[in-house]
Amino acid sequence: MPxxxxxxxxxxxxxDKRLRGIRPFTVCAVVKNLKIDDHSLSQLIQLQxxxxxxxGRNRKEIARGVYDLNRIxxxxxxxxxxxxxxxxxxxxxxxxxxxxxxxxEHPKGREFGHLLxxxxxxxxxxxxxxxxxxxxxxxxxxxxxxxxxxxKDVFIECSGFGLRFLTPALNVMVTALSDRGGDIExxxxxxxxxxxxxxxxxxxxxxxxxxxxxxxxxxxxxxxxVCRFLNQARYEAKPSGKRIKLLYPAYRQDIMHQRDVIEDVxxxxxxxxxxxxxxxxxxxxxxxxxxxxxxxxxxxxxxxxLQETLSYIxxxxxxxxxxxxxxxxxxxxxxxxxxxxxxxxxxxxLPSLLEFLSRNKHVEYPQRIFEIGDVVNLDNREETKTxxxxxxxxxxxxxxxxxxxxxxxxxSLLRGLGIKYxxxxxxxxxxxxxxxxxxxxxGRKMGLVGEINPLVLEKWDLEKPxxxxxxxxxxxxx
Amino acid sequence: MSGSIYKLTEEGRRYLENxxxxxxxxxxxxEPMDIEDVKARIExxxxxxxxxxxxxxxxxxxxxxxxxxxxxxxPEHEALRKISTGRRVDGKMxxxxxxxxxxxxxxEDVVKRAQKMIGKEIDNLAPELIxxxxxxxxKIKPYNVKVTGKKIYPGKRQPYKHFLTEVRQRLVELGxxxxxxxxxxxxxxxxxxxxQAQDHxxxxxxxxxTLKHPxxxxxxxxGIVSRVKAAHENGWKTGSTGWGYKWDIKKASQLMPRAHTTxxxxxxxxxxxxxxxxxxxxxxxxxxxxxxxxxxVEFNQMEGIVIDKSLTFKEMLGVLKMFAIEIGGxxxxxxxxxxxxxxxxxxxxxxxxxxxxxxxxxGAGIFRPELTEPLGVKExxxxxxxxIDRLAMFKLNIDDIRELFSKNLDWxxxxxxxx
Numbered sequence: 001m002p003x004x005x006x007x008x009x010x011x012x013x014x015x016d017k018r019l020r021g022i023r024p025f026t027v028c029a030v031v032k033n034l035k036i037d038d039h040s041l042s043q044l045i046q047l048q049x050x051x052x053x054x055x056g057r058n059r060k061e062i063a064r065g066v067y068d069l070n071r072i073x074x075x076x077x078x079x080x081x082x083x084x085x086x087x088x089x090x091x092x093x094x095x096x097x098x099x100x101x102x103x104x105e106h107p108k109g110r111e112f113g114h115l116l117x118x119x120x121x122x123x124x125x126x127x128x129x130x131x132x133x134x135x136x137x138x139x140x141x142x143x144x145x146x147x148x149x150x151x152k153d154v155f156i157e158c159s160g161f162g163l164r165f166l167t168p169a170l171n172v173m174v175t176a177l178s179d180r181g182g183d184i185e186x187x188x189x190x191x192x193x194x195x196x197x198x199x200x201x202x203x204x205x206x207x208x209x210x211x212x213x214x215x216x217x218x219x220x221x222x223x224x225x226v227c228r229f230l231n232q233a234r235y236e237a238k239p240s241g242k243r244i245k246l247l248y249p250a251y252r253q254d255i256m257h258q259r260d261v262i263e264d265v266x267x268x269x270x271x272x273x274x275x276x277x278x279x280x281x282x283x284x285x286x287x288x289x290x291x292x293x294x295x296x297x298x299x300x301x302x303x304x305x306l307q308e309t310l311s312y313i314x315x316x317x318x319x320x321x322x323x324x325x326x327x328x329x330x331x332x333x334x335x336x337x338x339x340x341x342x343x344x345x346x347x348x349x350l351p352s353l354l355e356f357l358s359r360n361k362h363v364e365y366p367q368r369i370f371e372i373g374d375v376v377n378l379d380n381r382e383e384t385k386t387x388x389x390x391x392x393x394x395x396x397x398x399x400x401x402x403x404x405x406x407x408x409x410x411x412s413l414l415r416g417l418g419i420k421y422x423x424x425x426x427x428x429x430x431x432x433x434x435x436x437x438x439x440x441x442x443g444r445k446m447g448l449v450g451e452i453n454p455l456v457l458e459k460w461d462l463e464k465p466x467x468x469x470x471x472x473x474x475x476x477x478x
Numbered sequence: 479m480s481g482s483i484y485k486l487t488e489e490g491r492r493y494l495e496n497x498x499x500x501x502x503x504x505x506x507x508x509e510p511m512d513i514e515d516v517k518a519r520i521e522x523x524x525x526x527x528x529x530x531x532x533x534x535x536x537x538x539x540x541x542x543x544x545x546x547x548x549x550x551x552x553p554e555h556e557a558l559r560k561i562s563t564g565r566r567v568d569g570k571m572x573x574x575x576x577x578x579x580x581x582x583x584x585x586e587d588v589v590k591r592a593q594k595m596i597g598k599e600i601d602n603l604a605p606e607l608i609x610x611x612x613x614x615x616x617k618i619k620p621y622n623v624k625v626t627g628k629k630i631y632p633g634k635r636q637p638y639k640h641f642l643t644e645v646r647q648r649l650v651e652l653g654x655x656x657x658x659x660x661x662x663x664x665x666x667x668x669x670x671x672x673x674q675a676q677d678h679x680x681x682x683x684x685x686x687x688t689l690k691h692p693x694x695x696x697x698x699x700x701g702i703v704s705r706v707k708a709a710h711e712n713g714w715k716t717g718s719t720g721w722g723y724k725w726d727i728k729k730a731s732q733l734m735p736r737a738h739t740t741x742x743x744x745x746x747x748x749x750x751x752x753x754x755x756x757x758x759x760x761x762x763x764x765x766x767x768x769x770x771x772x773x774x775v776e777f778n779q780m781e782g783i784v785i786d787k788s789l790t791f792k793e794m795l796g797v798l799k800m801f802a803i804e805i806g807g808x809x810x811x812x813x814x815x816x817x818x819x820x821x822x823x824x825x826x827x828x829x830x831x832x833x834x835x836x837x838x839x840x841g842a843g844i845f846r847p848e849l850t851e852p853l854g855v856k857e858x859x860x861x862x863x864x865x866i867d868r869l870a871m872f873k874l875n876i877d878d879i880r881e882l883f884s885k886n887l888d889w890x891x892x893x894x895x896x897x
Contacts, residue, residue: 162677164723216823216844216858218790257718259846263815263823266791271813271825276795281754281786285650288658295643302633307890310636310883312775313661313762332662334735335690338766342775345661345735360887367887368633374762376661378692384733385692386662 001236001249004178004201009185011069011155016079017192023063023123023136026078026159027170027198028189030069031182036149040180044147047176062160062169063137065125067144069153073129078159080121081135088132089142099124099135108139125157133157155187164253170199171251203236203247208261210242216262219274229268230261290390293477294372297392300416301370304409306394309371311352314342319351323459324430330378332386345376345386349393350430350470354452357397358460365464366398372473390477391447395468403435403451406467410439410449419476423449430456439471447471483584483610484561484572490580494558499526501552504535507545516543554580564611584610631891638882640896641870642760642778645805652804654758654782659742661762664695666730668737670706671744672820673849675721676729685765686737694731702748703727705852716847735764739781740820743861747845747853751785758782760866771878777867783845784860791823791844794860798827798842801864806839807832821861822846834872840864 009030036044048064083100090102090109097105099122103113115137116122125133127144134140136159147154154177158170174184189196208230214220221229223239230237236247246261254260266274298308314334321328332345346352352371360367372392379387396405407423414421423437428448430436436450449469457466486494496502503526506519517523530536537544554575557567561581575581592606596615607613635643646656659667674681697703705714707727713720742759751757760780767773784797795813802811808829816826821843829839842862850859867879873896876882884890 162723164677164721216791218792256713256720257716257822257847259822259844266823267815271795271815274792274795276799277792278796278800279754279784279786279789279793281653281756281784283653283655283752283754283756285653285756286655287646287650288656291646291656298635298639298643302635305633307631307634307887308636308639309885309887309890310639311885312883314764314775330691332692333690335688336766338768338775356885356887359885363887369887371636372639374661382660383698384660384662384664384695386660386733388661 001203001231001234001247002175002179003203004175004184004250006184006186006199006201008197009187010074011185012075012188012190013157014075014077015189015191016077018080018121019078019123022080022119022121023159023161025161025163025166026157026189027163027166027196028076028155028157028187029170029174029199030153030155030185030187031174031177032069032153032185034152034154034177034180034182036147036151038149041147041149043180044177047173061162061165062158064156064158064169064173065134065136065140065145066147066173067133067140067155067157068147068151069155071144072131072133072155073127075128076133076155077126077128078157079124079126081124081126082121085121086124086126086132090139091142091145093142099138102135102139106139112138123159125159167198167200168251168253171201174199175201175249175251199250201250204250204252204255206246206248206255206258206261207240208237208244208246208258210244212258213262213265216259217266217274218277219269221265221269226265229265232268233264235261235264290474290477294390294392294473297413297417297473298370298372300413301392301394304368304412306368306370309353309356309369311356311371311373312342313346313374313376314344315346315351315355316341316343319355320344320347323354323456324351325453325456325459326429332376332378347375347377348470349373349375349391350395350468353393353395353468354456354460354462354466357395357466358462361462366396366401368394368396370394389475390473391470392473393468393470395466397462397464397466399464401465401467403449403467406449406451406469407437410469410471413471417476421446429453439469441476444475446475481589483589483612484567484575484581485584485609486558486562487580487582490558490575491562493555493580494562496521498529498552498555499523500529500533500535501549501555502526503530504545504548507536507543510542510544513538513541513543554578564614634890634893634895636890637874637893637896638870641873642866644896645780645866646758646760648805649758649782652756652800654756655752657742657746657757657759657782659736659739659745659759659761661736661764662689662692662695662733663736663741664697664730665732665734666697666703666706667741667744668734670710670725670730671702671748671849671853672740673709673846674819675710675723676726677723678721685767687735687764687766689733689735692733694728695733697727697731698748702853703730706730709848709852713848714852716851718846718848720848736761737765738763739779739863740861743781743783744849744853746783747850747855747859750854751783753857754784754786754788756782756784769880771880774879774883776883777879779863780866781861781863784862785855785857787857789844789858789860794823794825794842794844797860797862798825798840801840801862802827802829805864805869808839811839816841818843818861820845820849831872837868838865839869 013028084098087096087098089096090106103109123136132141133144158166160166178184186197189198227237238245334343337343374388375391376386376388421441426438428436431450432453438445439447447470452466499522503520520526537546557571560567588606589610592610592612596612599617599619607616707725708714710721710725739759739761746757762776763779802808806829810830812828814826816824818824824843827840828836830836845859845861
């Protein structure tokens, strides 16, 4: 296990309580006696970017900065500043700008400025001589924040919203620099009410129970072998009765439970050396009743000569309402949409079939299709305020096709399923007036059947008579 | 009526096959017999007795039936045979058979229509020719039999859906029970109950949709919620350190489109599953991916769990081995260490597919105790997931995932059926 020694530096960082809600946390370090050449300089820049993008979700959670320590006069203040409250030269620039100007004019300001959107004050590192270090997470200053081949000693800070992510991010940076020959020194970070000494690189402690390991793994490993595997996996392992006392490097953040250690032991052992045992458990297989029922219905519909289709459950309000010539209803609506085409969950199935037909206008007729799929409707009584329903929709289109064609198909399906039903005239503006019926089973409306309104056909750019029905399979499932 | 065509009635056809009743009567009469005994043995006894007496083959004396003479042949039977194959029979016999209702005269118009078709080459056989037996005189034109007719499209299942149905069937055969879960989930079931920290980058990495409406759902019983909260904050009684942050109940009640099938596994565990138990789900999942050949608007995930107190890492590998053989059709397979956010330890399965070569087929792991114990499950739970979309694409011979939801009717009509 690698060990990292830290000395105390005399650098202090004072954290202003005004940062609450803006960027409240920082952890810092000093690394001295670096030997920076062109190669290691580009490596350092790459490392910083990598820390930001992986731990920091592209600077949102974690911003980090590396500064020339010899150009800074500690103590350093981590505080806030008004957008026009100061002027300094940002990295790669030759003139002074205010933070507001940086956001507008500097390439990094334009790239990351949205992260400060809506704030009245911006976070800022500044030293005791009034020299700005940086406006995180946007940009360092040209004077302190530029690391060159001449730089020997650096000050490093990571800032963000929680120590849980900042600590490992800082540790990864400083241990990487130490591996390249630098000497790590700690910094005193003074918060209102508490003081941290960072980085904290002392190895962390953990304990593993040998019996538990053997119970989880199904292996029968000796104490000696387990310790050997642990040492291979960069732990320091010491037996203590039936337990093993462990030390592990501070940069590891992923050890919460003995299971995390057990995985490392098993990886050292070799997954492919372990014999797989297919569990011999007496269980009875079963599918959901609605799936079994849907499957039967599919067979009948295919038997009637129809082609099954499959479409996305996501769609848009235009397809569900406007193009169906009905009033807009309530739907489950997505906030962070990728495309307006897929912004709501479908509430009924017939629009999906019309969309399908509209893409196949020049394919041989007659076209006879069906889909069995789920729709989502709002329902306040449900735990998730929504209810999924399995539906069947059928559509026939040809030069000459009418109500009898579709009602006889519906009839043959329901007779085949042994379901008694009645058709009653209803009003529905997606259909031709007087050519649409509700499908009622035991007095409950289970769907509708009819001839599609030519106005609807026009909206979908369809040119042949079209008839269809939609049926609630969830409610009909025995 | 010399031009008439005669056909056998149903009775005539029966006698042709089984013999005339009077003949059957004399054949069965080896010695004088009590009339009641004979009656029981002979079909249509009344007719049989009437004609046998008339033809003087039998006599009846004091309730007993005596054989007078056994005929060497039965002319009516011979006549029926001739008529049935379109041969001629003399007029007297015709009259007799008509009287006995064993034959009838075919309709004149049918005969006329049939007559028009004979003596020349015709395109198709017609019912008139068959009814009148005149097909014997007709000549049917030979065809070019190499030509198939017009293309027709049978009713068919959607190929991808059909594939999923078959996989579902296979899992049921392997003893798995299907799990339930809604498409719109609370973050609680999609993330928190799976021990995903609320501020953990992986909630971001998973790249999930959020809803504009509806916004919040209801959480399960307070017991489960407080145990999950404790597991996140301090590990509860699971022996874990927990994530060490302040868990927010409001965030947990936010609704979102299900991002993975694992949400259904969490619900199943909380409902206290059968033990031993094997479960699966195939569900539509939603993530705001940029759409390309490998990322669709929606996708299906297949996942499941296996629960029993006897399970260890070896059984976890065993579950994967079973999938390698039963679903992947592979003989060779290998395991690799991998990371999944809900399991520890975790493993990835690659198989040598007979046609595709080495592919990643499945992943599995033992659910973290921080996940299972707050839901009330003490036994080890093996969680597994299978990359079915990839298998489907191979089976359907497509290389763009969007085609699984094809809107091309021509393609669907001409796609071969899954075997």
